[in-house]
Amino acid sequence: MAQVFHRAANTVARASIAGLILLLVLASGLLWVFFRGAYTQSVEVIKDQPAQFSHKHHVNLGIDCRYCHTTVETSAFAGLPPTETCMSCHSQIWTHADMLEPVRASLAENRPLQWTRVNWVPDYVYFNHSIHINKGIGCESCHGRVDRMPLVWRAKTLLMEFCLECHRNPEKHIRPREEVFTMGYQPKQSQSTLGPKLVAEYQVRKLTDCYTCHR
Amino acid sequence: MQESTHPDPLGRPPVIEAGHDYSTVTGKISDIVLRQSAPKAWFFGFGVGFLLLMLLNLSISWLFVKGIGVWGVNVPVAWGFAIVNFVWWIGIGHAGTLISAILLILHQSWRTSINRFAEAMTLFAVACAGMFPLLHLGRPYFFYWLFPYPSTYDVWPQFRSPLVWDVFAVSTYATVSLLFWFVGLLPDLATLRDRAISRPVKMIYGALAMGWRGSARHWHRYQMAYLLLGGLATPLVVSVHTVVSFDFAVGVVPGWHTTIFPPYFVAGAIFSGFAMVLTLVIPARKWYHLEDVITMRHLDNMAKVMLATGLIVAYGYFMELYTSWYSGNIFEMFTSWNRAFGPYGYIYWILIFCNILSPQVLWSSKARTNVPLLFVVSLIINVGMWMERFMIVVVSLHRDFVPGAWGMYVPTFWDFATFAGTIGLFLSLLFLFVRGLPMISISELRELAPVGRTAEGGE
Numbered sequence: 001m002a003q004v005f006h007r008a009a010n011t012v013a014r015a016s017i018a019g020l021i022l023l024l025v026l027a028s029g030l031l032w033v034f035f036r037g038a039y040t041q042s043v044e045v046i047k048d049q050p051a052q053f054s055h056k057h058h059v060n061l062g063i064d065c066r067y068c069h070t071t072v073e074t075s076a077f078a079g080l081p082p083t084e085t086c087m088s089c090h091s092q093i094w095t096h097a098d099m100l101e102p103v104r105a106s107l108a109e110n111r112p113l114q115w116t117r118v119n120w121v122p123d124y125v126y127f128n129h130s131i132h133i134n135k136g137i138g139c140e141s142c143h144g145r146v147d148r149m150p151l152v153w154r155a156k157t158l159l160m161e162f163c164l165e166c167h168r169n170p171e172k173h174i175r176p177r178e179e180v181f182t183m184g185y186q187p188k189q190s191q192s193t194l195g196p197k198l199v200a201e202y203q204v205r206k207l208t209d210c211y212t213c214h215r
Numbered sequence: 216m217q218e219s220t221h222p223d224p225l226g227r228p229p230v231i232e233a234g235h236d237y238s239t240v241t242g243k244i245s246d247i248v249l250r251q252s253a254p255k256a257w258f259f260g261f262g263v264g265f266l267l268l269m270l271l272n273l274s275i276s277w278l279f280v281k282g283i284g285v286w287g288v289n290v291p292v293a294w295g296f297a298i299v300n301f302v303w304w305i306g307i308g309h310a311g312t313l314i315s316a317i318l319l320i321l322h323q324s325w326r327t328s329i330n331r332f333a334e335a336m337t338l339f340a341v342a343c344a345g346m347f348p349l350l351h352l353g354r355p356y357f358f359y360w361l362f363p364y365p366s367t368y369d370v371w372p373q374f375r376s377p378l379v380w381d382v383f384a385v386s387t388y389a390t391v392s393l394l395f396w397f398v399g400l401l402p403d404l405a406t407l408r409d410r411a412i413s414r415p416v417k418m419i420y421g422a423l424a425m426g427w428r429g430s431a432r433h434w435h436r437y438q439m440a441y442l443l444l445g446g447l448a449t450p451l452v453v454s455v456h457t458v459v460s461f462d463f464a465v466g467v468v469p470g471w472h473t474t475i476f477p478p479y480f481v482a483g484a485i486f487s488g489f490a491m492v493l494t495l496v497i498p499a500r501k502w503y504h505l506e507d508v509i510t511m512r513h514l515d516n517m518a519k520v521m522l523a524t525g526l527i528v529a530y531g532y533f534m535e536l537y538t539s540w541y542s543g544n545i546f547e548m549f550t551s552w553n554r555a556f557g558p559y560g561y562i563y564w565i566l567i568f569c570n571i572l573s574p575q576v577l578w579s580s581k582a583r584t585n586v587p588l589l590f591v592v593s594l595i596i597n598v599g600m601w602m603e604r605f606m607i608v609v610v611s612l613h614r615d616f617v618p619g620a621w622g623m624y625v626p627t628f629w630d631f632a633t634f635a636g637t638i639g640l641f642l643s644l645l646f647l648f649v650r651g652l653p654m655i656s657i658s659e660l661r662e663l664a665p666v667g668r669t670a671e672g673g674e
Contacts, residue, residue: 004408004421013426035367161369 041157047116049151051102059147065139065181076128080115083107118154119143126215135202136174140183141166147183163213170204171195177202230325231663232507240508240660244653245403245410247503253650256502261646267639274632275350283353285629292612292624297351299604300634302459303487304344304641305385306480306600308392309452310488311337315395316448319441325516327659328509332499333492334396335654339644340491341389343637348381350633377461384458388451395444401427401437402658456484463607470550470611473538479531483600486524486570489517490596497590499649508655511584518583521596525574528603532571546616558623559610562602569599 034040059065066072068081083106090100106113119142121127132142139146144155156162166173174195179185187194198204231240278285288295311333318326349358361382363371372379405427408420427433460480463471493514500509539547554563573595576582583589614621648654 004414004417010426032365157367159367161367164369 036157036159038157041159042118042154043157044153044155046151046153047118049116050113052099052151054150055146055152056148056150059183065146072129073133074130076126076130078129083113118152119158121158125213127213133180134177135170135204136177136180136198137166137170138173138175138180138182138185140185141173145183164208167208167212168206170206171199174198174202174204230510230512231328231660232510235507235664237661237664240664241406241410241657243505243508244655244657244660245407247649248407248651248653249411249416254502256498257646257650260642261650264639264642264646267635268643269639270632271636271639274629274636277629278350278633279355283351285627286351286633287624287626287630288351289622289624291615291620291622292609294351294608294612295624296626296630296634297347298462299601299608300637301344301347302480302604302608303601304340304347304637305388305459306456306484306487306604307491307597308337308340308344308388308488309456309481309484310492311335311340312388312392312395312448312452313485313488314492315399316445317452319445320449324663325513327663328505328513328655329492329496329517330659331396331399331652331656332496332654333488334392334399335645335648335652336491336495337392337488338389338396339641339648341385341392342644343641345385345389346637348385377458377465380458381462384451384455388455391444391448391451395441395448398437398440398444399656400652401425402429403653403656405429406657407653452485453481456480463611468611468615469544469546470554470607473535475531475534475538479528479534482524482527482531483603486521486528487597487600489521489524490593490600493517493521493589493593494597495645497586497593499654503649503654505655508660514586514589515580515583518577518589518592521593522574522577525570525577525596529571532567549614550611553614554606554610557610557614559606559613562606562610566599566602566606569595570603573599 038044068085069078070081071077071079083103086100086103087107090097090103094100102113105111133139142156142158146152172191172195175182175185175187176198235243286295286297288297311330314326314333315330315337318330349355352358360366361372361379363374372382401424404420404424408417408424411417411420457477457480460476464473464476466472496509496517497514500506536551539551542548554560573592576588576592582592609624613624
């Protein structure tokens with residue numbers, strides 16, 4: 001009886017089994033990269049802003065975070081500065097710099113600058129800046145080295161796994177309250193002894209219930 | 216198998232009728248697929264199945280468009296038809312696994328004529344069942360949250376919940392059943408390949424047969440693999456419905472929270488599964504003239520299994536009543552009273568009639584060999600087992616502890632349409648299977664052919 005398939009069919013069959021396995025590995029790798037990859041999560045991606053504001057420059061001048069983000073210690077939202085805040089200096093210095101033209105226009109037309117948001121969590125996540133600041137979580141822990149960002153970018157993925165990592169192990173990330181706004185903070189003693197001490201002192205609980213953030 | 220070479224000590228009728236040898240069984244079963252056109256009943260059955268399948272498409276689309284509110288479910292009865300149907304379908308599947316795995320290991324050669332059919336039924340029933348837990352999710356597009364995959368939430372499914380165990384139980388069950396069925400099909404696919412007339416048909420069966428040549432080495436490995444799969448599938452007969460029963464038994468709802476649930480569910484599953492096998496096999500053997508292969512001995516044996524498991528189910532019902540009285544717990548006692556005399560009381564009495572009273576006719580050997588009667592009893596049991604699941608799911612939920620939280624569940628048109636639709640899916644798949652694949656295992660049937668045993672000299 002004539003063969004239904006050519007001899008090569010055996011090789012094709014084996015190759016397709018290998019191919020299928022390869023495809024599955026490849027597909028899971030792609031999914032991994034897509035959902036965790038820095039680029040897809042906008043990490044270190046610079047967005048266009050209405051004015052070329054450099055955090056790096058202003059932080060290094062010695063301006064405190066709270067000079068512009070005024071409500072960070074008292075409310076959920078850290079706050080974005082009104083144009084008047086910029087003008088508190090720039091009415092005196094760099095008054096005719098081209099770079100500051102949008103800021104002057106904003107003041108003249110009484111129209112706020114529309115910054116493009118870089119760090120955000122979805123609407124179904126309840127996030128409050130003040131409690132994190134008051135319990136000794138540094139700006140740097142989520143926002144990265146803002147003092148090294150000419151234009152600001154997102155430093156961390158801000159995925160739920162990022163939040164939970166700290167909520168489960170706050171002692172690894174906690175710092176003294178007076179160091180919260182420090183960039184490039186180094187603990188003065190080992191974090192493994194300082195961390196648990198601060199957790200106890202600030203009465204930090206491991207808030208990992210769903211409703212802590214999803215209210 | 217031994218039975219084909221030794222005379223039966225009990226003088227039972229043979230598993231298959233005399234007059235068959237290797238070539239006649241091969242021809243009989245493979246010709247149904249390759250050479251005969253489908254009987255009129257096939258077109259009727261497939262037509263009905265296909266129409267209902269379209270109804271399933273419609274009702275699922277409507278469900279996805281409008282959301283879960285198209286069903287009658289609401290607090291306190293959040294598990295309505297979807298879970299009733301899920302448990303019903305998954306239970307039906309169990310007979311297939313029992314026949315294919317446990318009876319294989321116990322060398323019950325009568326399984327041969329019905330195992331392929333029952334395994335196919337298992338697969339299709341699991342396909343219908345598996346749909347419901349996903350459909351009843353409020354956001355069905357998040358169904359994959361049930362699987363433990365490395366998500367960016369860094370949160371795993373709740374492994375302490377039986378609902379998660381269910382995912383594993385049912386998906387394992389579906390995988391093992393599919394493998395078992397396919398491995399069993401291999402030699403037959405090769406037979407079809409060899410007997411097919413046109414080249415495209417040869418190629419299709421040839422590809423599916425995966426190069427089966429029937430060499431001694433092939434057979435050796437095949438039988439080892441088949442036995443191993445049988446061993447793998449055997450615990451599943453018990454474990455799958457046990458886990459399904461945990462969905463209820465682990466909850467604290469009166470009427471659910473009892474330790475009798477696992478054995479009682481497993482017995483009920485086999486009971487309903489055998490009823491469904493009979494419901495399907497009785498018309499099939501008539502339409503395809505298979506009375507000499509699926510003999511009265513098969514029907515008789517299946518009726519006996521039904522009677523035995525039916526008695527276990529009856530014991531379960533009585534024990535539920537007894538324990539609720541013996542517990543002295545007013546909520547348990549009320550649940551028992553409410554089942555029989557509450558607003559859904561008629562369900563209870565239908566159930567008692569269908570599952571306890573009607574199988575009692577099977578004590579009589581006359582009834583077990585009366586084919587129309589068997590068919591009717593099997594249908595009644597199918598209905599009864601659906602009612603049982605309705606009683607467990609809905610009647611327990613609708614009145615629990617506090618009267619202020621009581622409510623009624625009224626299924627909507629879409630509840631019924633989805634259920635009827637899965638029957639359509641089941642029928643469509645089954646009729647396609649009967650048309651395209653050998654519905655009885657040819658290779659195993661050859662072992663049963665009474666070659667060398669026939670009194671009239673034989674071969």
